Amino acid sequence: MPLLPTGLLKPSSKVAVLTGAGVSAESGIPTFRSNGGFWHQHRFEDLATPQGFARDPKFVWTWYEERRRAIAIARPNAGHYALAEMEKRVASFTLITQNVDGLHDLAGSRNVIKLHGDIWNVRCLKCGQEKVDRSELADLPPHCACGGMLRPGVVWFGEQLPPGSIERAEAAVRAADLLIVAGTSAQVYPAAGVIPMARAAVEINPEETEFSTEVAYSLRGTSAEILPQLLP
Ligand code: APR
Secondary structure, three states, X not given: OOOXXXXXXXXXXXXXXXXXXXHHHOXXXXXXOOXXXXXXXXXXXXXXXXXXXXXXXHHHHHHHHXXXXXXXXXXXXXXXHHHHHHHHHOXXXXXXXXXOOOHHHHHOOOOEEEOOEEEEEEEEOOOOOEEEOOOOOOOOOOXXXXXXXXXXXXXXXXXXXXXXXXXXXXXXXXXXXXXXXXXXXXXXXXXXXXXXXXXXXXXXXXXXXXXXXXXXXXXXXXXXXXXXXXXX
């Protein structure tokens, strides 16, 4: 029994996808709000706000460096690979991710909009330079060649998304025949705000979300199980 009505996802489809931490759960990366998620163990105010960073940059960097090390040994899973394959099989495809782990890139996805930045980027608070740095950061907080302190190249609560990113995401969702929403609790805005903009949406999540009754199809299961089955 196919999961979706035949023809909903076909080679001529224009597809947009919104992903969240759940897509990386099967790669061993914890989510934020599911059981055992980061925000059950820590206060997000301490680790994911500019104020928390200003209060204790070493504490924040210690947590980000732990995450970087965990992500460095993680591998994309069948969900990531299915999305990379889907991009090759449909007429147009845009992957909008809230994830900062870079596993979509590693799986081969190309047209990716990173709404919340990238954990492999660092930015100088003094000269503003942003660069990729995958090295093991020994001295925390790390510093720039200019002497300025570096911060993680991710978007924290209360901060602006990368310039033009949400506008491009909204345009891609509006232009798509189908939006696939995978592995997000859809509680964080403006990312979750693209969901009601879709002509038709499919949600993939082992648990219900506040959009489960609003989307056309809400599929209970994991992204690594379900996404490969959606390939046209
Ligand atoms: N496959 C699909 N979905 C899963 C899986 C899985 N294997 N495992 C868990 N999920 C679902 C959970 O049920 C939950 O609804 O993924 C969702 C993860 O939700 P969150 O932890 O809230 O993560 P996300 O929605 O990405 O958070 C958004 O919040 O903390 C900030 O910046 C951070 O980008 C993040 C944003």
